[in-house]
């Protein structure tokens with residue numbers, strides 16, 4: 001109807017479907033605020049008023065298989081993508097009918113059934129993950145497109161830079177959708193950047209950028225159409241900025257004084273929904289009565305969702321530990337890791353290779369075994385083969401798609417791995433040195449570790465992060481020598497593995513890759529190039545099973561990583577003095593083989609816990625406390641710890657040797673309690 | 676029959692408490708969605724709190740009393 005008089009107008013069917021989505025969004029958003037205002041609900045809510053047209057106008061362009069990533073202010077994106085209303089409202093009420101059984105809440109709705117893969121409360125963090133979803137689409141040839149929503153404020157976060165650069169470099173099928181609502185909390189656009197627009201930044205990264213009026217469905221739809229077609233046809237990403245003024249404060253109940261009052265009044269006088277309603281009537285696409293009927297339907301739909309959710313239960317007590325890991329038995333102290341038995345490798349051929357070569361072999365076997373496995377990291381492709389040489393030959397053999405060298409972008413690396421894993425792949429990202437994991441801590445700790453729980457088990461992140469600790473190999477100093485495992489053991493949802501032998505490094509890595517949860521494998525460079533016996537072929541060493549390296553009756557030495565080698569040497573020295581030490585190599589800290597430790601310390605009555613990491617606040621403190629609690633009264637001496645001194649790792653050998661433990665120091669501590 | 680507890684709403688991020696100033700409906704009456712039910716005085720202003728459901732209304736709070744955010748104020752039985 002609208003063709004001649006309104007040359008830019010959408011076809012009537014599309015226009016009405018967009019209007020209907022806008023109305024459904026508004027009905028949901030308004031009803032939630034009404035419940036909050038009356039005290040029937042209480043939580044932190046970020047309204048989407050003013051931004052309804054953006055996802056509504058894009059929705060008709062997306063297929064069911066296409067995916068969306070959004071933020072805390074994302075209810076409009078989620079309604080538009082097709083998540084059932086009752087699951088949205090149920091989640092906001094913390095009920096079992098919600099998208100995440102009430103465990104994620106309003107800020108973390110995820111609904112993979114509708115393609116809503118992640119809703120994050122961390123500004124800017126969705127972009128690296130969207131790249132991963134898009135990378136999986138590209139590698140698997142699914143033709144899927146990913147739309148990632150974020151605010152203009154988020155465009156000043158590092159993850160934005162890393163993500164648009166990587167997406168452009170790899171031609172990923174992703175649309176970076178900046179919903180520019182003019183304010184980031186209390187800060188206006190003008191106060192946060194000298195950029196005239198966010199889309200203008202695209203040129204510097206080699207992708208297309210465009211800005212449109214985010215209150216105009218015709219404009220949004222036509223710009224998004226080009227962007228989505230570009231992505232779908234393999235021509236890469238677009239940075240699409242939709243300007244739509246925020247019609248209220250940052251969150252429900254927050255002040256508006258900081259907003260330009262004239263602008264706000266003007267925007268409120270002409271909100272996108274009213275504007276589009278008038279246009280539809282004007283164009284002859286619908287009568288007022290038609291549109292009233294749409295509004296009534298939307299209200300009824302929301303009311304039905306509210307009723308269902310009010311009637312639903314809150315999750316019961318037994319839900320607390322469910323969805324931390326795929327198997328609740330892996331949760332420390334809650335379960336006993338019910339792992340498969342140690343593999344019988346007695347009839348395997350044995351080769352003498354280094355830990356580094358054993359790791360290369362494990363990666364090669366994993367790539368061969370499972371087409372969903374791929375590696376990514378800085379410099380990992382040939383001819384470099386990684387700075388530690390752990391990936392030498394792999395890109396030549398398996399191709400650069402599956403052994404993927406990346407820009408120096410740790411957040412984008414981990415995000416890409418997370419996103420691809422959400423689509424069912426098994427990525428193995430490498431973070432060159434343990435210290436650099438701090439650069440991407442948000443992706444690891446706030447996302448990889450939490451997505452299974454926040455989604456109530458609807459999504460999972462089976463990634464294996466490989467990283468090297470260069471502690472005590474001489475001269476690597478304060479920022480390349482740390483053992484940061486305690487950061488990760490303190491983060492529920494990620495497993496932590498620390499091998500000390502080449503054979504374990506291979507088998508643990510293969511088990512980690514096969515594992516359904518995120519695993520961080522910390523490889524000790526101190527042991528990296530020492531030749532040792534390694535069984536041939538594929539085998540997994542189960543996570544959560546400690547190795548008793550030596551039996552003894554007088555004292556238990558518990559350790560892991562390169563410190564376990566020192567502990568074993570200490571035990572030999574103690575034996576010369578007539579002290580029989582039992583040596584336990586934990587191999588994995590989460591899941592934790594507590595029973596092997598308890599059994600041993602019960603027998604010996606004495607225990608020294610030794611680790612390379614700083615002693616103060618280290619993993620040894622946790623283990624010592626737990627063993628003391630469990631074995632109080634049976635101990636013959638206080639449990640002792642030995643770790644790094646409370647100093648950054650010093651460069652000069654005279655101080656570095658004071659910082660780190662060694663066999664002698666472990667022996668001395670053990671002698672004090674067992675001598 | 677669902678019972679819905681209405682608690683003192685948090686209308687501003689910094690809001691900790693509020694004072695019930697006036698009831699607009701009596702216990703035992705039917706309220707409709709959106710009907711003003713009581714006046715709530717906060718640090719900044721006085722607002723009319725609207726019923727979020729229809730149903731039979733019961734007052735719990737007392738006029739003149741100051742309540743903490745989250746304290747029960749009224750109940751609606753559907």
Ligand SMILES: Cc1ncc(C[n+]2csc(CCOP(=O)(O)OP(=O)(O)O)c2C)c(N)n1
Nearest residue numbers: 073121122123151152153154181183184185
């Ligand atoms: C990394 C991080 N820093 C700060 C915050 C606190 N915070 C929440 S929303 C927000 C403003 C974000 O603005 P913008 O990206 O423009 O999105 P909008 O809220 O306008 O949708 C801030 C600073 C956060 N959640 N995450």
